[in-house]
Amino acid sequence: MLDMVIQQPILAALIALVSLGLVFGALLGFAAEKFKVDGDPVIDQIDELLPQTQCGQCGFPGCRPYAESIASGDAINKCPPGGQATINAIASLLDVPAPDLDEEHGQESEVKTVAYIREDECIGCTKCIQACPVDAILGAAKLMHTVIVDECTGCDLCVEPCPVDCIDMLPVEQDISQWQWSAPQTPDGLIATDGMNSPNLAGQDNPEPNREDAA
Amino acid sequence: MRKTWLTPGGVHPPENKQQSLTQPIGELPIPDRLVVPLSQHIGAPSIACVKVGDCVLKGQKIADSAGSVSVAVHAPTSGTITAIEARPVAHSSGMTAPCIEISNDGLDQWIASEGIADFEHTSPSALLSVITEAGIAGMGGAGFPTAVKLNPGFQRPIDTLIINATECEPYITADDAIIRERAEEIIEGVRILSHILGNPSNILIGIEDNKPEAIAALRPHIQDTGISLVSFPTKYPSGGEKQLIYILTGKELPSGQIPADIGTVCVNIGTIYAIKRAVVDAQPLISRVTTVTGKACAINRNYNVLIGTAVSHLLQHNNFDQQACSRVVMGGPMMGFSLTSEDVPIVKTSNCILAPSYQEIPEDEPAQPCIRCGMCAEVCPASLLPQQLFWYSQAKDHDRLQAHNLFDCIECGACSYVCPSNIPLVQYYRNSKGEIKTAQQEKVKSDHARERFEFHKQRIEQAEQEREAKRAARREAAKQAKSTTAGSGSAADIVAAAQARAAAKKLSPEQQQAKLERAVTSAEMRAQKAQEKLDSATANNDTEEKLNVFSAALTAAQQKLDQAKARLAEHK
Numbered sequence: 178m179l180d181m182v183i184q185q186p187i188l189a190a191l192i193a194l195v196s197l198g199l200v201f202g203a204l205l206g207f208a209a210e211k212f213k214v215d216g217d218p219v220i221d222q223i224d225e226l227l228p229q230t231q232c233g234q235c236g237f238p239g240c241r242p243y244a245e246s247i248a249s250g251d252a253i254n255k256c257p258p259g260g261q262a263t264i265n266a267i268a269s270l271l272d273v274p275a276p277d278l279d280e281e282h283g284q285e286s287e288v289k290t291v292a293y294i295r296e297d298e299c300i301g302c303t304k305c306i307q308a309c310p311v312d313a314i315l316g317a318a319k320l321m322h323t324v325i326v327d328e329c330t331g332c333d334l335c336v337e338p339c340p341v342d343c344i345d346m347l348p349v350e351q352d353i354s355q356w357q358w359s360a361p362q363t364p365d366g367l368i369a370t371d372g373m374n375s376p377n378l379a380g381q382d383n384p385e386p387n388r389e390d391a392a
Numbered sequence: 393m394r395k396t397w398l399t400p401g402g403v404h405p406p407e408n409k410q411q412s413l414t415q416p417i418g419e420l421p422i423p424d425r426l427v428v429p430l431s432q433h434i435g436a437p438s439i440a441c442v443k444v445g446d447c448v449l450k451g452q453k454i455a456d457s458a459g460s461v462s463v464a465v466h467a468p469t470s471g472t473i474t475a476i477e478a479r480p481v482a483h484s485s486g487m488t489a490p491c492i493e494i495s496n497d498g499l500d501q502w503i504a505s506e507g508i509a510d511f512e513h514t515s516p517s518a519l520l521s522v523i524t525e526a527g528i529a530g531m532g533g534a535g536f537p538t539a540v541k542l543n544p545g546f547q548r549p550i551d552t553l554i555i556n557a558t559e560c561e562p563y564i565t566a567d568d569a570i571i572r573e574r575a576e577e578i579i580e581g582v583r584i585l586s587h588i589l590g591n592p593s594n595i596l597i598g599i600e601d602n603k604p605e606a607i608a609a610l611r612p613h614i615q616d617t618g619i620s621l622v623s624f625p626t627k628y629p630s631g632g633e634k635q636l637i638y639i640l641t642g643k644e645l646p647s648g649q650i651p652a653d654i655g656t657v658c659v660n661i662g663t664i665y666a667i668k669r670a671v672v673d674a675q676p677l678i679s680r681v682t683t684v685t686g687k688a689c690a691i692n693r694n695y696n697v698l699i700g701t702a703v704s705h706l707l708q709h710n711n712f713d714q715q716a717c718s719r720v721v722m723g724g725p726m727m728g729f730s731l732t733s734e735d736v737p738i739v740k741t742s743n744c745i746l747a748p749s750y751q752e753i754p755e756d757e758p759a760q761p762c763i764r765c766g767m768c769a770e771v772c773p774a775s776l777l778p779q780q781l782f783w784y785s786q787a788k789d790h791d792r793l794q795a796h797n798l799f800d801c802i803e804c805g806a807c808s809y810v811c812p813s814n815i816p817l818v819q820y821y822r823n824s825k826g827e828i829k830t831a832q833q834e835k836v837k838s839d840h841a842r843e844r845f846e847f848h849k850q851r852i853e854q855a856e857q858e859r860e861a862k863r864a865a866r867r868e869a870a871k872q873a874k875s876t877t878a879g880s881g882s883a884a885d886i887v888a889a890a891q892a893r894a895a896a897k898k899l900s901p902e903q904q905q906a907k908l909e910r911a912v913t914s915a916e917m918r919a920q921k922a923q924e925k926l927d928s929a930t931a932n933n934d935t936e937e938k939l940n941v942f943s944a945a946l947t948a949a950q951q952k953l954d955q956a957k958a959r960l961a962e963h964k
Contacts, residue, residue, distance in 0.1 A: 224842070228834075229839070231845045240842070241842075241845075241846075309848075310845050310848060311841050311844040311845050311848060313844075328840075328844065353481070353487045353488070354431075356483075356485040357822075357827070358823040358826055359823060360820065361819045
């Protein structure tokens with residue numbers, strides 16, 4: 178064996194390289210099969226970031242189709258329910274600059290809403306039930322319908338099909354358990370002369386504060 | 393002298409505790425109306441079990457505990473329920489929450505009940521249910537249902553019971569006063585707790601060395617009881633649960649874990665007193681000791697206050713000077729919050745009402761830019777990096793905030809206290825904590841919506857497929873039928889068969905004539921009737937309009953008759 182290597186160095190090198198190639202090729206082939214990724218993981222990641230209201234304001238029938246479209250190069254600023262926060266999140270995921278929300282698709286709303294059916298006026302036509310993308314409306318033909326508030330995403334797709342206009346989008350009521358601290362106001366004027374207009378300093382007619390005594 | 397450990401950070405604000413300790417715990421006249429909130433604890437709000445108009449006795453249960461993490465609520469005095477509705481409550485938001493209003497009947501009549509004197513022969517589970525039913529939730533400030541804390545389960549054996557008598561926050565002396573006056577009852581409460589927890593090997597009372605009278609009051613009662621009284625140097629915030637556990641045991645509570653995970657239970661001393669009252673004296677938690685202090689009040693003192701008493705009632709009895717007061721704070725100057733209204737009721741967690749003058753607590757000075765001095769990091773008792781958290785909070789960088797352990801922040805306010813730029817750091821952290829929690833909830837909700845949407849889509853697709861399958865089946869059946877008829881004969885046969893069917897449908901000439909004759913007869917009859925109607929109308933001198941109608945009908949009938957006759961003649 179050693180003799181052959183010494184006598185035929187070219188042939189030996191060739192055999193060695195080819196066998197190495199075969200071994201690594203097999204290894205890579207095996208790994209490609211073993212760790213195969215089904216589908217495009219970017220679509221899943223984008224879909225995770227979208228608000229899942231399924232409202233279709235982006236022009237796609239639901240959040241996942243829009244995620245697929247973004248993955249294949251569509252604009253990322255077509256989602257009004259997600260607003261700027263969603264745009265920023267997708268931008269940082271895809272490593273692209275974050276544009277402003279495209280107003281053509283609707284405006285970002287501060288207040289979350291849910292659908293509410295005025296039940297006396299409902300004629301039981303089931304049109305809203307068919308329109309609801311998340312099956313959040315309960316009811317049957319010629320029987321009154323109602324919205325399951327916890328399931329409603331506030332997409333307002335049910336409002337338009339209602340023939341008697343008995344669906345309202347009501348703001349979600351905030352109670353004490355959902356209340357949260359707001360961010361402190363950033364001070365605007367800090368130079369002494371600005372203080373005249375600053376709400377923080379205005380009306381400071383109390384005696385000179387004594388910091389030594391302050392607790 | 394037992395070894396104590398030194399926590400990182402901490403500050404030494406002026407204590408201001410002496411002024412409220414000059415007099416013993418006082419009693420207040422019962423106000424005419426008491427407003428008792430249904431949610432005074434962490435967990436599900438209690439469920440009202442009385443109606444408007446009901447008469448209740450002092451100590452009678454007016455709301456049941458809702459679920460496992462909840463407690464009951466009781467009537468603080470006897471009287472009539474006058475309202476069950478949303479009222480402003482003591483909360484940083486100044487919002488309303490469901491409350492029960494009781495109008496005092498002046499009798500202050502207790503409900504009949506019997507305590508458990510022999511608690512050592514009562515099962516711990518029975519005692520825990522007494523504690524829940526007595527409405528006891530942590531009185532140190534958080535309001536966590538005590539029975540839940542005392543029931544950590546079999547997986548977590550408890551070897552250390554810590555009684556928190558630290559009371560590290562300036563101005564507050566409620567625990568100090570209660571120890572001075574009721575040390576014996578407190579020690580009995582500790583024994584009840586020890587029995588519930590299966591007699592843990594270490595029972596430690598942690599107290600700061602700025603309360604010598606309280607230490608002296610406790611000392612005679614702990615002899616030969618196995619309870620150790622540990623005093624340690626005063627520093628804010630030593631009274632935080634994590635901090636106190638470290639000071640007394642040297643064990644650091646890992647992030648995201650509860651004391652029971654390291655075999656420890658930590659209970660406030662005011663809660664211990666309430667437990668003793670509930671178990672031995674059968675008195676539910678309807679009152680608590682609250683400090684009323686601050687230079688805007690002429691009298692600074694501790695009171696035994698009924699739950700539901702309005703803050704304004706307390707202030708009035710202390711000669712409160714509205715003009716001199718910068719703000720009314722519930723809790724201490726470090727962790728308390730300003731009240732938006734003085735009509736809010738005292739709840740189970742209200743340990744102090746602070747009415748400072750402008751000199752004591754000046755208005756907030758405007759915040760200036762962070763100069764990165766690092767003083768906040770030096771005083772942070774949780775060893776966090778407050779200045780980094782501040783940047784990330786401003787940038788709303790939730791991932792980095794969590795990576796820097798924002799949720800280990802106990803909101804003690806030491807960082808804000810030392811900040812030379814007056815930055816309201818704690819408010820930034822509270823805001824970020826709220827945002828992160830909301831984002832997490834939204835995530836759960838959106839995942840749920842996605843699931844429902846996928847299911848909806850799948851269902852619609854399935855229905856469509858079923859319809860398509862039915863259509864295909866029908867098409868197949870039609871094809872089958874066609875092929876069987878086509879298979880039986882040639883095209884000519886089919887034409888012949890169709891002609892035969894058409895011929896069969898055709899009437900014979902005799903039948904046709906009979907049909908036409910019938911038509912003529914009926915047309916004649918109709919014309920005759922129309923003539924009769926016209927005649928009778930003329931005889932009755934009807935209006936011209938009616939006559940016109942009848943004559944038109946007659947003309948139409950005659951035309952039809954003519955047509956029928958013509959068709960009959962044609963056929964013949």
